[in-house]
Amino acid sequence: MNFPVTRMRRLRRTEAMRSLVRETHLHPGALIYPLFLCPGEGVRRPIGSMPNVYNLSLDEAVKEAERCAALGLGGLLLFGLPSQKDEEATGAWADDGIVQNALRAFKKNRTLDSLVMMADVCLCEYTSHGHCGVVARDGDHYHVDNDASLALLAKTAASLARAGADIVAPSDMMDGRVAAMREAMDLASLEDVPILSYASKFASAFYGPFREAADSTPQFGDRRSYQMDGANLREAMREIELDIAEGADMLLMKPAMPYLDVIREARQRFDLPMGAYQVSGEYSMLHAAFERGWLEPQRAMMESLLSIRRAGADFIVTYFAKDAAQVLG
Template structure:
């Protein structure tokens, strides 16, 4: 039987050859690990829907951050659970807010110098109603106000930068937020603080476990009037273009695996550094399969991360960061 001269399997024969010709690579420095910071001391409360993830008091979060630094992980994405909530999301922008306090603790610890400290900028964890902005009510009708919400979001970003955030990451999807944040940062002397914009954040069913972790589920309605419709790819590109024009330095796509086509399209069109967020539902869905023996944990975890990198993400926000870094170590 005659074979062609080209045999594709020649370069698959051994681990060493496969490694040599591998096109897409993972490394711990490209992982961002989310942390959920809560009040108290010595608190390490496991999130029931996210195995191995915890709500952490600041002292425990420091220990977790030290472990991440030792593994070579690139950075942290910080979320806060305030002691109290109100309709103005006061805890989001207060100088002594939970994330602001955590940032100061992290910045005073030299063991954490290798970690980029990214502060999520949103109001949903801090509002009594769980929405990402100010709610205007008229009887049974309600609307999430855009411009008044943007004013508080910009104030929050400036507060987080003042507390030591290396990067601020607005995740609210309000119109005009990037320009407002850039103006607020510059006015406060934080011209060097980059903005990582959740430039195309979709109204996804895959956020469910996060809402337990961050205690941020809306008390009424949903977020479809401000987060994107999952059917719209062209609209996502418009959102990204607008954020770049307004001054975004980096882009973050969310979710990741159900939207790999959006990541790929954005990578082909735009030159900014771009990450993707492998969200809580993606993580928990895989863990459910692991627990039932349906998927091989290490292989499925790494394959999921490779798919996101292959689609075009420069870095990945993932709850698998520590486990993946250990395998790559």
């Protein structure tokens, strides 16, 4: 029946009515907060392009983690800024690496038991050249050597799992990395640690502020030879299928808002738990509009997160996690 018998506005009349029939919901437990860990003590260094986000020394990171737990967040995604970098990304897989030390400290703190500790597995923050794998040079030319990178990535995953990571999250986009990590962790009797694969990570302009935060800008070239072409939806589905076949337990889509169609397509095809990463550029872009008074901060923040949930993400990695949790109560 059509108007006037059918009146769609009947169910929008009051906030209580709208809440009752709301189809998509957010809750703090579905939000994951990224932390950038750096050397030192008492360090809380602002990241210029990301308002209210900081590089944190371990003591400050513990305080931040305690705030996240008190807000009811689901977990943390940990990134490390080592004191030294080299060609072999030694800081990524060293037993006394910055994220490894943080994991051990977090696991000793019982107030953090409610937080799932996710450790990003990549080499870009730890290599002197800023690429996500081993660089091979041929005269004036270079390439990221996929197969040579797998051994270091596998060592990194096993090291992080051994230190206490609840989940390891490879973001490098090397072919075969999930299988290599699964084998390394199984051999180390870490078979119960799941792999959250950045299964279709796109080469995106929206990563710019993160590279300041993680000090991971490539010293030459770019990452388009290993991160995905933003034009390719079908290829993204193939990437996901391959990672699942190699042993991925969970999926992470990145970026989020510019690729909502990819999230939706993946949700319709695959049954694995799936998250999406609202990346630094999405966060900074919204904050720039907030600072100019162009957008209402709380409404725009929550609408952006709802769009990602509506597209099919079970959980969201976002720099808005703490702010959103306070709104959600």
